[in-house]
Amino acid sequence: MPDKTLPKTDVVIIGGGWTGLTAAYELAHAGQRCVILERGDHRHDATSFAGPEEHDELKYALRYTHMMDVKQNTLTFRNSRDQRALPMRRLGSFLPGEGLGGAGIHWNGQIWRPLPSDLEMRSHYVDRYGSDVLPDDLSVQDWGVTYDELEPHLDFFEKICGAAGYAGNLNGESRDGGNVFEGPRRNDYPNPAMKQPISNTLFGKAADEMGLHPFPMPSANVTKAYENPYGAQLHPCTYCGFCERFGCGYFAKADPIICVYDRIKEHENFEIRFKSTVLRVEKSEDGKTATGVTYIDDQGREVFQPADTICMNAYALWNVHLMLVSGLGTPYDPETRTGTVGRNYSYQTIAAVDAFFDDEIITNPFMGAGAMGVVVDDFNGDNFDHTDLGFVGGGYIACKQYHGRPISYQPVPEGTPSWGREWKRAVRDNYLHHADMVIHGSSMSTPENYLDLDPTWKDAFGRPLMRMTFNFPENDRKMSEYVMNRTVEIARNMDNVTSVSSVNLAAPGKDYTIVPYQTTHNVGGAVIGTDPATSVVNRYGQMWEHHNVFVFGACLFPQNLGYNPTGPLMGLAYWTLDHLKNDYLGNPRPLMDA
Amino acid sequence: MIPTYSRRAVLNGLAATMAASLAPARHAFAQLDDRAFFFLADTQARLLASMCDTLIPKDDFPSASEAGVVDFIDLQLAGPYGQGEGLYLEGPFPEGSESQGYQLPFTPAELMRRGLNAFGEAEPGFADGEESRREDMLTRLSEDDVDLGDVPARAFFDELWQLTNQGYFADPIYGGNSDYAGWRMVGFPGAHAYYPSFVANHNVPYPQPPMGINHDPGGDGGLPRVTKRQEG
Ligand SMILES: Cc1cc2nc3c(=O)[nH]c(=O)nc-3n(C[C@H](O)[C@H](O)[C@H](O)COP(=O)(O)OP(=O)(O)OC[C@H]3O[C@@H](n4cnc5c(N)ncnc54)[C@H](O)[C@@H]3O)c2cc1C
Numbered sequence: 001m002p003d004k005t006l007p008k009t010d011v012v013i014i015g016g017g018w019t020g021l022t023a024a025y026e027l028a029h030a031g032q033r034c035v036i037l038e039r040g041d042h043r044h045d046a047t048s049f050a051g052p053e054e055h056d057e058l059k060y061a062l063r064y065t066h067m068m069d070v071k072q073n074t075l076t077f078r079n080s081r082d083q084r085a086l087p088m089r090r091l092g093s094f095l096p097g098e099g100l101g102g103a104g105i106h107w108n109g110q111i112w113r114p115l116p117s118d119l120e121m122r123s124h125y126v127d128r129y130g131s132d133v134l135p136d137d138l139s140v141q142d143w144g145v146t147y148d149e150l151e152p153h154l155d156f157f158e159k160i161c162g163a164a165g166y167a168g169n170l171n172g173e174s175r176d177g178g179n180v181f182e183g184p185r186r187n188d189y190p191n192p193a194m195k196q197p198i199s200n201t202l203f204g205k206a207a208d209e210m211g212l213h214p215f216p217m218p219s220a221n222v223t224k225a226y227e228n229p230y231g232a233q234l235h236p237c238t239y240c241g242f243c244e245r246f247g248c249g250y251f252a253k254a255d256p257i258i259c260v261y262d263r264i265k266e267h268e269n270f271e272i273r274f275k276s277t278v279l280r281v282e283k284s285e286d287g288k289t290a291t292g293v294t295y296i297d298d299q300g301r302e303v304f305q306p307a308d309t310i311c312m313n314a315y316a317l318w319n320v321h322l323m324l325v326s327g328l329g330t331p332y333d334p335e336t337r338t339g340t341v342g343r344n345y346s347y348q349t350i351a352a353v354d355a356f357f358d359d360e361i362i363t364n365p366f367m368g369a370g371a372m373g374v375v376v377d378d379f380n381g382d383n384f385d386h387t388d389l390g391f392v393g394g395g396y397i398a399c400k401q402y403h404g405r406p407i408s409y410q411p412v413p414e415g416t417p418s419w420g421r422e423w424k425r426a427v428r429d430n431y432l433h434h435a436d437m438v439i440h441g442s443s444m445s446t447p448e449n450y451l452d453l454d455p456t457w458k459d460a461f462g463r464p465l466m467r468m469t470f471n472f473p474e475n476d477r478k479m480s481e482y483v484m485n486r487t488v489e490i491a492r493n494m495d496n497v498t499s500v501s502s503v504n505l506a507a508p509g510k511d512y513t514i515v516p517y518q519t520t521h522n523v524g525g526a527v528i529g530t531d532p533a534t535s536v537v538n539r540y541g542q543m544w545e546h547h548n549v550f551v552f553g554a555c556l557f558p559q560n561l562g563y564n565p566t567g568p569l570m571g572l573a574y575w576t577l578d579h580l581k582n583d584y585l586g587n588p589r590p591l592m593d594a
Numbered sequence: 595m596i597p598t599y600s601r602r603a604v605l606n607g608l609a610a611t612m613a614a615s616l617a618p619a620r621h622a623f624a625q626l627d628d629r630a631f632f633f634l635a636d637t638q639a640r641l642l643a644s645m646c647d648t649l650i651p652k653d654d655f656p657s658a659s660e661a662g663v664v665d666f667i668d669l670q671l672a673g674p675y676g677q678g679e680g681l682y683l684e685g686p687f688p689e690g691s692e693s694q695g696y697q698l699p700f701t702p703a704e705l706m707r708r709g710l711n712a713f714g715e716a717e718p719g720f721a722d723g724e725e726s727r728r729e730d731m732l733t734r735l736s737e738d739d740v741d742l743g744d745v746p747a748r749a750f751f752d753e754l755w756q757l758t759n760q761g762y763f764a765d766p767i768y769g770g771n772s773d774y775a776g777w778r779m780v781g782f783p784g785a786h787a788y789y790p791s792f793v794a795n796h797n798v799p800y801p802q803p804p805m806g807i808n809h810d811p812g813g814d815g816g817l818p819r820v821t822k823r824q825e826g
Pocket of ligand 1: 020110315316
């Protein structure tokens with residue numbers, strides 16, 4: 001029994017990050033009384049993220065001050081089912097958020113759209129290469145929603161962020177200097193592309209000379225004074241180099257506080273309660289709907305908040321955890337390969353290439369921005385012929401200069417000892433003369449990579465921790481090696497380069513490890529689709545089994561694409577909200593037949 | 595007169611080879627030199643200084659301990675990080691694979707205390723050794739090739755090396771990187787970061803010297819504001 005039951009609200013939203021605040025904005029304006037429950041605290045760009053105090057590498061980048069607290073909730077991890085999963089005792093591989101704005105505060109702002117073929121992955125590959133192209137151990141599937149359907153919503157999110165870039169496909173017209181592989185866009189980016197330092201410029205030049213198609217990375221680090229469609233004012237980026245893992249006190253990196261929260265916080269239909277951790281979603285007696293959520297409030301009381309509609313916006317991983325501890329949907333069983341909650345968890349496959357310059361090139365790496373990069377998309381998705389390559393998917397190659405923070409940025413050529421006199425000399429000699437390239441690769445879903453509940457360890461609220469079972473599929477190891485080798489070729493062709501080194505985190509024989517940071521692009525586990533046997537939500541983001549529960553975030557991705565997730569997942573969020581507002585609320589029911 | 599329990603007194607008790615590098619002329623936490631350590635015992639501090647200075651030895655730029663790294667580590671271990679903030683410490687604690695990350699039941703402070711004590715016993719002559727000998731010993735430590743009882747050598751080494759590196763390069767408000775030793779060495783200008791008109795100036799060295807969070811332009815480097823105010 002809860003300590004307290006509150007009056008019913010129209011909509012309860014779990015989580016106050018990008019998707020949660022956006023859901024509140026759109027639904028409050030549609031006349032719905034919205035309550036957001038956010039486990040973290042209030043904070044604001046103007047008062048919490050100002051320099052120079054914010055520019056503290058130790059505190060924010062290494063002690064994770066803006067991120068979630070593993071003492072409250074974490075997960076257990078293993079590479080395969082025959083291992084015992086153990087707790088992720090400190091953050092590492094990914095850095096989920098907590099507090100107003102969620103991870104949208106400390107993101108980089110690399111803002112992408114999916115390729116049209118990414119959204120119809122299985123049918124696209126089968127159409128082009130025949131049914132043998134997808135190995136049996138991949139559970140790749142179509143999203144059930146197409147690029148053309150998402151395009152207006154992807155476009156709108158770019159406007160919310162004041163995205164900076166240069167269109168490569170404007171209404172079907174291909175434009176040099178943009179991403180010529182992208183799907184047709186109705187509008188160019190609202191702001192011009194970012195400036196580029198010498199490192200990225202030399203990368204672009206080499207790629208261009210090789211016949212590839214370099215373009216500036218699309219960026220939510222804004223380049224001009226800008227007002228977004230909600231009326232938020234954004235300022236030009238200062239290239240301060242404290243972007244990822246930091247909040248932006250300059251109002252220059254689009255984030256959910258300034259772009260959304262400030263424009264809805266005074267609305268009569270809007271309420272947010274901080275320090276309020278949702279423990280579970282409650283179901284009706286017949287199990288067909290949810291009745292509300294039970295949470296621990298800021299005074300430690302267990303409170304029941306009834307609601308007509310429940311929106312799950314707690315970040316990909318914690319949405320799945322909440323479903324598992326609440327008995328929402330049917331948990332996935334890898335033995336029988338039935339059930340869907342936790343199925344098709346996937347990640348991002350990362351490799352890196354370092355190029356070292358002679359002394360003529362001075363890069364000033366500390367002048368950076370989260371999305372200041374030059375990208376080659378020729379080896380992403382199905383932008384290249386996969387015949388006889390033995391894998392599907394791909395990745396973008398980006399030369400980025402996003403920070404020169406001296407604890408984390410210590411590039412040294414291959415063969416340098418990892419400490420001591422020689423190491424010290426190499427750090428000193430190379431700091432100003434290095435280019436950083438990443439291969440940001442797709443991650444295919446498999447029947448053996450999944451999420452369920454751990455039998456041993458509990459969180460601070462007594463709930464079982466979620467258990468993650470994940471290793472890189474063979475497919476992705478080959479993909480990563482292939483695209484990394486293309487990157488090495490570009491790096492070798494760059495002017496003034498004296499040495500090149502590379503590392504593939506998914507190299508053959510190397511297990512995925514939870515320790516070094518890779519990306520906070522955890523995807524899948526509650527995937528979208530048109531078949532209830534292989535998806536948790538229908539193509540509108542509505543749970544098949546509980547029609548008044550709508551799910552947001554990267555947990556919807558059936559497998560991961562080669563791009564960062566926030567553009568695609570916000571496109572999906574606006575798509576879902578569109579159908580929720582205009583179809584569901586007037587007549588609450590399943591929007592698709594099971 | 596420096597009290598005998600002071601940091602300078604403790605660190606000056608090192609072997610003559612090391613001591614030369616341990617007389618910091620002026621660094622951010624110089625005002626702490628006549629105070630005791632917060633967390634470290636004197637013998638631990640001396641051993642730690644010689645280990646840190648093997649990891650980051652003196653060359654044209656200061657050694658780790660000259661740059662205040664021992665002070666940094668002492669403060670970190672006494673503070674929230676050392677006491678296990680951001681670390682899930684619920685048992686049981688079975689052994690895991692490398693890919694599963696840290697699985698010991700120790701806070702960083704406990705790990706470092708146990709590690710320093712056990713290493714001090716296992717390698718009693720460490721601080722007096724030649725640099726090459728000290729390097730060999732730390733290499734063995736990093737390869738898990740030293741028996742430290744219930745402390746895995748590699749875990750202790752990893753914590754030690756991380757803290758040392760952080761101390762050399764973190765903002766001077768944390769007690770290390772004194773007089774911006776680490777930042778000067780690489781050319782990092784610091785926390786007052788604003789480059790909209792410079793970022794596209796290719797191959798031009800950035801002319802400004804480093805400035806940390808508490809830096810007073812024209813003042814005395816990294817001295818923390820709070821301390822100065824107290825001094826009146
Ligand atoms: C370091 C870093 C860099 C990134 N860079 C990029 C990038 O460049 N490009 C890109 O596309 N993406 C990037 N991302 C990913 C991006 O941040 C996420 O995709 C995005 O924030 C997801 O939005 P969300 O609303 O799903 O979740 P979040 O923004 O994380 O919000 C979820 C919120 O829910 C709250 N919550 C969780 N559980 C509960 C509960 N039980 N009760 C109450 N509240 C709860 C959390 O505290 C959090 O505030 C990055 C992420 C990180 C960490």
